[in-house]
Amino acid sequence: GQQLNQSPQSMFIQEGEDVSMNCTSSSIFNTWLWYKQDPGEGPVLLIALYKAGELTSNGRLTAQFGITRKDSFLNISASIPSDVGIYFCAGRKAAGNKLTFGGGTRVLVKP
């Protein structure tokens, strides 16, 4: 079935660093959503994007809806320890339709 590819699969962060991750698809989506999931919890919505080229911020998080509508990017600036977790992108093809999720990017703290 349809899949979204997230990269990197995992990354280590050091406090204060900026980090980036992306999500790509072979087909077009009309909405992109970014979620963060902590162990044992459900995904928490971070940012929603509705228009190609849109750039939206939520505090230290910034996400962009790719011009081709086949990709999206998430940046975290000045990372802090609580940024650790799994970040998922999700795409929706049309209003009300299901969300298709990527495999996640696991963010870990550098030892």
Place this chain on the structure above:
Amino acid sequence: DAGVTQSPTHLIKTRGQQVTLRCSPKSGHDTVSWYQQALGQGPQFIFQYYEEEERQRGNFPDRFSGHQFPNYSSELNVNALLLGDSALYLCASSLAADKAFFGQGTRLTVV
């Protein structure tokens, strides 16, 4: 304002048994979707309910069924449980086609 609530939080069932999971949507939301999340993977869409009817279904067998009640709450039923049904089951609610908010999930273990 209560968010999406799911019950129970954890459940252990024997292979071949049946299980019912419950979800109360966020206040004001009329659409409920169910997702299955296997360990280490992104959530996979099971089905979506709107106005007490199944509006869309993912690639899951008929053993998975659901229901939406007039107060918009929902149930997910799984019959003839298999070991492979062990997963985190997530409920998401939304108002029509807007952003989807997830509950904390029900961890189902089939032994």
